[in-house]
Amino acid sequence: xxxxxxxxxxxxxxxxxxxxxxxxxxxxxxxxxxxxxxxxxxxxxxxxxxxxxxxxxxxxxxxxxxxxxxxxxxxxxxxxxxxxxxxxxxxxxxxxxxxxxxxxxxxxxxxxxxxxxxxxxxxxxxxxxxxxxxxxxxxxxxxxxxxxxxxxxxxxxxxxxxxxxxxxxxxxxxxxxxxxxxxxxxxxxxxxxxxxxxxxxxxxxxxxxxxxxxxxxxxxxxxxxxxxxxxxxxx
Amino acid sequence: xxxxxxxxxxxxxxxxxxxxxxxxxxxxxxxxxxxxxxxxxxxxxxxxxxxxxxxxxxxxxxxxxxxxxxxxxxxxxxxxxxxxxxxxxxxxxxxxxxxxxxxxxxxxxxxxxxxxxxxxxxxxxxxxxxxxxxxxxxxxxxxxxxxxxxxxxxxxxxxxxxxxxxxxxxxxxxxxxxxxxxxxxxxxxxxxxxxxxxxxxxxxxxxxxxxxxxxxxxxxxxxxxxxxxxxxxxx
DNA sequence: CTCACTTTGTGCACCGGTTCACAAAAGGAC
DNA sequence: GTCCTTTTGTGAACCGGTGCACAAAGTGAG
Numbered sequence: 001x002x003x004x005x006x007x008x009x010x011x012x013x014x015x016x017x018x019x020x021x022x023x024x025x026x027x028x029x030x031x032x033x034x035x036x037x038x039x040x041x042x043x044x045x046x047x048x049x050x051x052x053x054x055x056x057x058x059x060x061x062x063x064x065x066x067x068x069x070x071x072x073x074x075x076x077x078x079x080x081x082x083x084x085x086x087x088x089x090x091x092x093x094x095x096x097x098x099x100x101x102x103x104x105x106x107x108x109x110x111x112x113x114x115x116x117x118x119x120x121x122x123x124x125x126x127x128x129x130x131x132x133x134x135x136x137x138x139x140x141x142x143x144x145x146x147x148x149x150x151x152x153x154x155x156x157x158x159x160x161x162x163x164x165x166x167x168x169x170x171x172x173x174x175x176x177x178x179x180x181x182x183x184x185x186x187x188x189x190x191x192x193x194x195x196x197x198x199x200x201x202x203x204x205x206x207x208x209x210x211x212x213x214x215x216x217x218x219x220x221x222x223x224x225x226x227x228x229x230x231x232x233x234x235x
Numbered sequence: 236x237x238x239x240x241x242x243x244x245x246x247x248x249x250x251x252x253x254x255x256x257x258x259x260x261x262x263x264x265x266x267x268x269x270x271x272x273x274x275x276x277x278x279x280x281x282x283x284x285x286x287x288x289x290x291x292x293x294x295x296x297x298x299x300x301x302x303x304x305x306x307x308x309x310x311x312x313x314x315x316x317x318x319x320x321x322x323x324x325x326x327x328x329x330x331x332x333x334x335x336x337x338x339x340x341x342x343x344x345x346x347x348x349x350x351x352x353x354x355x356x357x358x359x360x361x362x363x364x365x366x367x368x369x370x371x372x373x374x375x376x377x378x379x380x381x382x383x384x385x386x387x388x389x390x391x392x393x394x395x396x397x398x399x400x401x402x403x404x405x406x407x408x409x410x411x412x413x414x415x416x417x418x419x420x421x422x423x424x425x426x427x428x429x430x431x432x433x434x435x436x437x438x439x440x441x442x443x444x445x446x447x448x449x450x451x452x453x454x455x456x457x458x459x460x461x462x463x464x465x466x467x468x469x470x
Numbered sequence: 471c472t473c474a475c476t477t478t479g480t481g482c483a484c485c486g487g488t489t490c491a492c493a494a495a496a497g498g499a500c
Numbered sequence: 501g502t503c504c505t506t507t508t509g510t511g512a513a514c515c516g517g518t519g520c521a522c523a524a525a526g527t528g529a530g
Contacts, residue, residue: 016517022441026420040477049422053480053519060479068478069526085441086448093440100342104335110420110437115444154451155443178450179443185261185345187284195446197439202345204432205328206257206320208390208414209350211430213321215413216389251487275507288489295509303508304496 013084017058021081023048024055028078040071082115092119094153096168097160098128098138101183105159106134119151124164144168145175155179162186248319252293256316258283259290263313275306317350327354329388331403332395333363333373336418340394341369354386359399379403380410390414397421 027047031039041059045052059065059072062084066072082088093111095102098121105111106121123129124141131138139147147153156172158165158180165184172180178194185200262282266274276294280287294300294307297319301307317323328346330337333356340346341356358364359376366373374382382388391407393400393415400419407415413429420435 014517018442018445019438021445022435022438023422025441027422041479042477047422049424051519053521054517056477056479057518064479066478067526068524069476069528071477084445086444087441089448091440091444091447100335100339104339105436107335108436110435111440114437114441116437116440154447155440157440179447181439181443187258187262187282189284193450195443197443199434199436199439200257200345201340201343201434202349202351203254203257204416204434205326205346205351205390205392206260206322206349207253208416208430208432209321209326210253210256210319212326212389212414213324215428249487276509277507286489288491289487291507291509292488299509301508302496303494304498304506306507 013061017061018085020048020050020054020058021085023050024058025078025081025085025087028074028081032074032078036074038067038071038073039077041066044072087115089115091116091155092151092153093117093155093157094120094122094144094148094151094172095157095159096122096141096144096172097158097164097184098123098125098131098133099159099161102159103133105157106136116155119153120147122147124160141168144171148172148175148177153177155181158182158184160184248296252296253320255283255285255289255293256320258285259293260313260316260320260322263309263316267309267313271309273302273306273308274312276301279307322350324350326351326390327386327388328352328390328392329355329357329379329383329386329407330392330394331357331376331379331407332393332399332419333358333360333366333368334394334396337394338368340392341371351390354388355382357382359395376403379406383407383410383412388412390416392416392418394418 024044027044028039030047031044041052041056045055048055056066059077062080065077065080079088093116095105095118098106102121102123106118111118118134118136121133121136121138122141122144123138126140129138129140148156154177156168156177156179158168160168162184165182165186166188169180169182169188169190173190173194180188180190180194180196182188182196182198183200185202188196190196259279262279263274265282266279276287276291280290283290291301294312297315300312300315314323328351330340330353333341337356337358341353346353353369353371356368356371356373357376357379358373361375364373364375383391389412391403391412391414393403395403397419400417400421401423404415404417404423404425408425408429415423415425415429415431417423417431417433418435420437423431423433425431
């Protein structure tokens with residue numbers, strides 16, 4: 001018995017590959033809009049900003065969906081990647097914390113266009129509860145568990161202040177949520193089996209600052225070596 | 236001649252380490268606030284959510300700042316990491332695109348507290364230009380080059396719509412900016428020597444969806460294998 | 471059918487990063 | 501000082517991921 005389809009798939013796509021699939025998907029969608037029917041790994045790689053060997057290896061993990069001498073069928077590949085990522089089903093997400101960031105996320109178009117549906121906005125501030133944002137009514141955090149259950153929310157986005165994040169995380173995990181996207185600048189602790197992805201805006205800036213410093217150091221001859229703990233601070 | 240300080244440093248901290256330094260820094264700041272004077276690699280690792288061997292190796296790249304049998308001096312380590320990341324100087328950043336996200340970023344507290352100073356907000360929409368946000372006046376994008384030069388902006392944050400991002404990137408690079416934090420969902424192309432970091436909110440969600448799907452598949456016995464391209468769509 | 475050309479899929483060598491496990495160093499008790 | 505405990509700093513094995521380079525598979529011309 002030959003299990004053609006799954007030879008390479010066999011339950012297990014490298015994490016690095018998964019992280020790039022959305023990139024390919026976006027590039028492919030652009031191509032589909034412009035009416036392209038097929039695309040070579042080389043062209044797609046350029047559009048996605050990766051090298052073509054890597055792209056081919058990534059796609060090979062999903063199956064053998066290309067045609068040698070021709071390339072990949074754009075629509076077909078879009079479908080396969082979408083299915084692999086789980087975007088062919090619709091995901092109900094809840095955003096907790098409707099500050100500036102929460103509002104920005106609620107209004108962000110990139111979600112709905114990809115199978116994500118914002119099913120609830122929640123906040124603790126009575127001043128904010130009742131507001132209408134992006135067509136949704138902001139509900140009180142007390143409703144958290146009820147809302148998650150009632151609307152089948154499976155992914156929760158945390159945009160709360162740092163101090164509230166762990167507490168909210170505990171509550172959503174307790175109701176069975178196993179996927180959390182965390183914008184609060186704290187390390188959340190959750191049980192095994194719960195996936196957390198973290199986005200920290202200030203960390204990205206700090207990494208840029210590091211490299212920027214290196215660049216300017218190099219130009220000015222580079223101090224770095226000389227700099228020391230200024231004045232023996234009371235150990 | 237013994238170059239004690241730089242033996243391990245010698246120009247070159249692994250990228251993975253740099254990405255974690257901000258994490259350690261945040262954990263350390265929390266400890267300093269609570270009055271802790273020293274901390275072991277084990278405790279700090281837990282607070283930062285990493286394993287202690289990794290933490291020690293990371294810190295060893297900066298130099299030998301710990302004391303065996305004791306741990307690390309909290310204040311001293313904060314200073315060393317800050318210096319390494321370039322946070323002891325102040326960085327002027329400009330935010331281009333003052334939509335929901337741009338506003339959220341402008342109001343985000345995590346920046347100023349870490350040596351970053353928002354020096355300008357720019358937008359193309361005359362409706363938005365002139366608004367006051369987070370104490371700043373929103374200026375017209377035509378002023379981009381002048382503002383960057385005049386205020387010594389060295390890091391630019393792109394929060395524009397996707398179509399505008401490349402164009403703005405070209406302009407800021409032309410004035411000499413070499414560090415860009417990009418929130419627009421496009422692959423920017425820039426010359427060598429320019430650092431770009433990308434944050435894509437929808438990609439993070441897609442990665443979560445992938446894992447979430449895997450989890451629910453597993454429970455329901457897992458379809459996946461059966462699923463195929465529905466109906467021979469016109470190739 | 472054969473030949474020339476294109477493009478995929480992948481074996482393999484390589485590399486950065488992680489983890490283990492332990493020697494070296496420091497502090498404290500006596 | 502000696503011994504015992506704690507904790508760092510790092511050598512070395514390991515692991516996942518990258519990129520080269522090429523055989524295999526397809527197309528199209530003649």
